[in-house]
Amino acid sequence: MSAPSNNRQADLQSPRQTHLSVVVPVYNERPVLPLLLERLQRVLSSLDINYELVMVDDGSRDGSGEYLVHLALASSTIKTIRLSRNFGKEAALTAGIVEASGDAIIIIDADLQDPPELIPDMLQAWRDGAEVVCMKRRTRAGETTAKRISAHLFYRLLNRISAVDIPEDTGDFRLMSRQAVDAMNLLTERNRYMKGLFAWIGLPTTIIEYDRAPRAAGSSKWNYFGLSKLAFEGITSFSVAPLRLTMVAGVLTALAGILFGLWIVAKTLMLGEPVQGYPSIIALMTILGGVQLISIGLVGEYVGKTYLEAKQRPVYLIRDIIQKQASARQSGQDAITSIKKRKINAA
Ligand code: UDP
């Protein structure tokens, strides 16, 4: 712990030494990209540090990828990673932090909902010793009340049933030290619920509150179906409570069934039975059938997860990485311009 702090003290004295990576996952964000780049560059260039922008194109179909390639060819501070198709934000982020080389890494959404102007504050918190700087939304402008309420309930539930505390109202907008990123890169699971993984690694965390802006352009890639999927992913990746719950439900239902059966036997013995019972049989069958189906579905969900993990498929595939290298740091001589192009098979 003392070594990084010493480095940071040194950083403070000569800020140029600080190497910051800003990772941006991009999926069909073409309209907002110029403004995003302008705001990011304005903030970063005012800071007097070394920085790189790691733009991860997550298989966009609106020309975002081509635009980012074009930018990377023009500027040595931009590194564009194109994934081979749309893998989803979690995979894009994973690719970005694996490829980022900074001592501090900031993750930020492309749609300007996370203001780049907060980057200096995040850096300061990092220099003050935080390994992770979590950005907590004070407000969620441009989001419906229904989304707000369901998000709140989801975090309450998730934190109640899982072992790690996943902070509410924090998104992926955060700074991570090299140590935190190295820890993240150790987590090789395929089902990546990033917020859960971020929380799982622990390390000293500072929380900064901010006001979340509405999207600058375009529309959210999430719909309710996608969000429910993410919520379910979060719960099943970080807790086996639902499995236990099914067992409890099963035991309770079975007990109730036994009591009900005993009662029917007693009743028949005492009062006789003029063949009725049709409604109760149907009711019991439906309830039990329902409980069984739910349990099988849940077990299936976990078995499916194991299956996906067992296949050991990479989280993402990279189509190419475009980076103009014009750094004296690398060659010690004249600026070299090259396009790095490669394919890798593992996360
Ligand atoms: N994103 C991505 N891949 C996807 C969906 C989204 O890389 O499959 C990126 C998107 O470009 C944006 C960020 O993830 O930079 C957040 O997406 P969005 O704004 O749609 O989510 P929200 O802010 O509504 O949670």
Ligand code: MG
């Ligand atoms: Mg957004």
